Amino acid sequence: MTSFAGFADFNEHYESLTTTENFAGAFAGELERAQLSIHDEPTSADMPDPDAARLCTQQMVAELFALMGDTRLAPLASRIAWGMVNSFHKVAQQIAREEDDAARNLGELARIQDPSEIHALEVEEKQRLCESLSEALAAIECMRDHAAEVYRVETGKPWSATSGSRTSRALTASQIEARDFLAARAQSRREAHAPTGPVVVVSGGSAWQAHEPLWQRLDLIRERVPHMTLATTAQRSGTDAIAAAWAASRGVPIVAFRLNRAKGNSAGFDRNRQLVALSPVEAIICEGSGLQVNLAQRCREAGVPLTIFRAAQFAQVEGSKAA
Known part of the structure; x- marks a missing residue:
């Protein structure tokens, strides 16, 4: 004791x-x-x-x-x-x-x-x-x-509920299910379920490990957009997990857009459409799969400022560090 x-x-x-x-x-x-x-x-x-x-x-x-x-x-x-x-x-x-x-x-x-x-x-x-x-x-x-x-x-990882939204009256880093977020926006429900800050989208592969450039870029965006809300594609590893840890450490609200499995093979592309429909002020995409390529294309078409990180950029850096 x-x-x-x-x-x-x-x-x-x-x-x-x-x-x-x-x-x-x-x-x-x-x-x-x-x-x-x-x-x-x-x-x-x-x-x-x-x-x-x-x-x-x-x-x-x-x-x-x-x-x-x-x-x-x-x-x-x-x-x-x-x-x-x-x-x-x-x-x-x-x-x-x-x-x-x-x-x-x-x-x-x-x-x-x-x-x-x-x-x-x-x-x-x-x-x-x-x-x-x-x-x-x-x-x-x-x-x-x-x-x-x-x-x-x-x-070193943010706590995340397996079901339901995590909101509170004095919450510094809300983790909000996407359906709750969208419904709250549409219906003008409680502020806790509808962060009003400008949206910044982050997406990338589940194997992505280079956290330093991602954190640095997010810090730069937050300096310009202090009341931002972070939107991710809700993976528990790689890019999304790194971004979630950053949001928790900085007290930034985060919206996790999970796949709607009922959409079948089009679920990921439908989620990309939803993310771009939020009119994000900026997007960061780390190399991953065809879904990230599709999201980058949608962001360009919508005129969203875009930063793309490729694994080869940081593999060379990590190799030089090891040497």
Whole structure:
């Protein structure tokens, strides 16, 4: 068991990952009484201390790597830690669904013209439930985001959910499923699901390994377009994984455009069409397959500023380094 001094060490090591202001806001506890279920009695109990919540989240994930590091179990640490972050994510998803149900019920009650005291009490209860769930959701999302940042620092890879979108009220690097993103744009839904920044597209082969030129180019674009949103083709290795790691380290929202398998052999080309339809302000394409060639052609036709990296450029550099 780690002592309180250990907590202080964790806090110092990870202090730049998630600001204390995020936790202070998420754990403010401004409701006089909270109620997370219609089966629970309202409570005036305090929210957890924000600093303690931040430190506890860090310890949960970081101590696992400290325990298994430099041992034969080290390769398993990232798999277990991924599941720990995912636990926060799953609970947040559950709360979000409950909040949606509560908000829908509250809206239905608000439309009923009933002056009775019983109706007024029912409206009050539904509103308290909705507000309490919203408060709880912000707190769990904040812990999830911080746990994900610890995971990123320890593994060098951004944490990514296998299903659903990862968004939060204080999220620095949203990872958003493409369908959610497009639907949100079309319907003017929540800002968390529809980043408004100019879109920069990145695509490339899954075997691409030259991360330095890609990071350098993305940094240059971000200097000119500080509020950019990054759109990738959602591969878990190569170009997309390198770009996702850059976005996580820079706090840039990222939209992962996965293939729609129902489209069959045309799925990749349909995704390219969707990416260009976003009117990106710039695109970076690393050598890969015919899909990258097609995307480059579409970008040129649409007048999108384009940077193309070819493997041969960097193979020579890597060869000279090895020599």
